[in-house]
Amino acid sequence: MKVSIIGGGGLVGSMAAYALHLGKVASHICILDANQQVAEGVALDILQGTSLVADQRVTAGTISKDIPDSHTVVITAGLRRKPEESRLDLINRNVDLFLDLLAQVKAAGLKPTTNLVVVSNPVDILTHLAVEKSGLDWRRVIGLGTQLDTARLNSHLARRLNLPATQVKALLLGEHGDSMVPIWSSATVAGLPLATWPGYSPAMEREVFEETKTAGATMIKLKGGSGFAVGVSIREVVESLLLDSRKILPVSTLQQGLYGIRDICLSVATVIGCGGAREQIEVPISPRELVALQNSAKVLKDILAQVRARLAGKPVAATPPAQPAASPAQAAAAERSVPRQAWQGR
Numbered sequence: 614m615k616v617s618i619i620g621g622g623g624l625v626g627s628m629a630a631y632a633l634h635l636g637k638v639a640s641h642i643c644i645l646d647a648n649q650q651v652a653e654g655v656a657l658d659i660l661q662g663t664s665l666v667a668d669q670r671v672t673a674g675t676i677s678k679d680i681p682d683s684h685t686v687v688i689t690a691g692l693r694r695k696p697e698e699s700r701l702d703l704i705n706r707n708v709d710l711f712l713d714l715l716a717q718v719k720a721a722g723l724k725p726t727t728n729l730v731v732v733s734n735p736v737d738i739l740t741h742l743a744v745e746k747s748g749l750d751w752r753r754v755i756g757l758g759t760q761l762d763t764a765r766l767n768s769h770l771a772r773r774l775n776l777p778a779t780q781v782k783a784l785l786l787g788e789h790g791d792s793m794v795p796i797w798s799s800a801t802v803a804g805l806p807l808a809t810w811p812g813y814s815p816a817m818e819r820e821v822f823e824e825t826k827t828a829g830a831t832m833i834k835l836k837g838g839s840g841f842a843v844g845v846s847i848r849e850v851v852e853s854l855l856l857d858s859r860k861i862l863p864v865s866t867l868q869q870g871l872y873g874i875r876d877i878c879l880s881v882a883t884v885i886g887c888g889g890a891r892e893q894i895e896v897p898i899s900p901r902e903l904v905a906l907q908n909s910a911k912v913l914k915d916i917l918a919q920v921r922a923r924l925a926g927k928p929v930a931a932t933p934p935a936q937p938a939a940s941p942a943q944a945a946a947a948e949r950s951v952p953r954q955a956w957q958g959r
């Protein structure tokens with residue numbers, strides 16, 4: 614099956630292509646990039662290893678020619694976060710680029726059965742816009758969400774505990790950004806509760822989460838950006854789609870009411886397989902984690918409102934003004950908006 618990567622000439626896209634190449638599942642990997650020469654270079658470089666790896670076609674292409682027969686389209690085209698710039702500061706620059714790309718992809722003749730995997734940041738917002746504007750069913754539009762963050766969390770935790778990384782299982786849900794929520798209440802090591810593991814401490818939770826939250830910025834500082842881990846994170850999602858593996862992955866999709874959240878894209882545990890996002894799963898979380906997750910949804914809705922206002926040509930405030938609570942329900946909701954302390958104080 615054919616996977617096209619738009620932005621495949623860049624760091625993230627080329628790493629995703631290489632990870633897919635090593636995974637041997639996609640039969641055709643197509644690299645698309647505004648920089649056609651780099652796209653051709655990446656495709657040729659990977660192609661030269663196929664005789665040692667897998668019988669794959671690896672080509673450079675164009676949106677008009679290669680999107681219509683793609684099983685899955687991955688969008689990694691975007692502008693990189695600068696050091697010290699938050700993911701969400703990239704919004705204005707990336708939204709315009711993304712909407713323009715989406716229009717081209719749609720005009721090329723996107724089949725209703727194509728899966729669209731959004732990686733570019735801010736990924737939850739762009740995923741939401743893709744659901745609204747691509748014409749695809751929401752189940753076909755999947756943002757990478759907290760898939761990479763979850764991989765990082767588990768890998769960092771395993772390193773601290775001196776354990777095999779594949780046996781550490783903790784989820785990160787919500788926004789791919791500062792308001793993401795570690796679900797410590799169900800974290801396990803080799804199937805046993807993390808909290809009972811020798812060497813574990815609540816301080817370790819805090820440190821590992823901080824390390825995870827700042828991992829993107831650390832990568833930018835050390836080597837210019839994330840590549841290897843994001844590449845294999847994308848492969849996990851794409852291969853689950855291609856193979857109908859039905860893996861349960863923390864990816865960003867349009868929320869339908871789980872945890873009381875709807876009308877925004879963010880990450881919850883999601884079954885990924887034939888048809889795209891087959892099911893969203895409400896894994897049990899603690900009341901404190903629920904508050905934090907609902908806050909993450911609110912953070913994203915505020916950003917989306919700013920994006921919409923800007924697109925509609927209205928002036929946008931730098932930060933949305935706090936709304937006075939008009940009803941007891943709103944007052945209660947406002948009182949619940951103390952997420953940072955809620956999950957960092959553990």
Ligand SMILES: NC(=O)c1ccc[n+]([C@@H]2O[C@H](COP(=O)([O-])OP(=O)(O)OC[C@H]3O[C@@H](n4cnc5c(N)ncnc54)[C@H](O)[C@@H]3O)[C@@H](O)[C@H]2O)c1
Nearest residue numbers: 620622623624625646647648690691732733734757761838
């Ligand atoms: N969701 C995640 O977990 C995650 C993780 C890491 C990076 N990212 C995001 O991925 C994106 C790419 O990061 P990168 O490090 O690969 O950046 P990069 O600069 O290395 O690559 C971006 C590529 O996009 C291409 N491009 C730009 N505009 C284009 C267009 N209109 N059409 C086709 N190609 C176009 C550029 O030529 C470039 O090759 C960024 O938005 C980054 O924030 C997301």
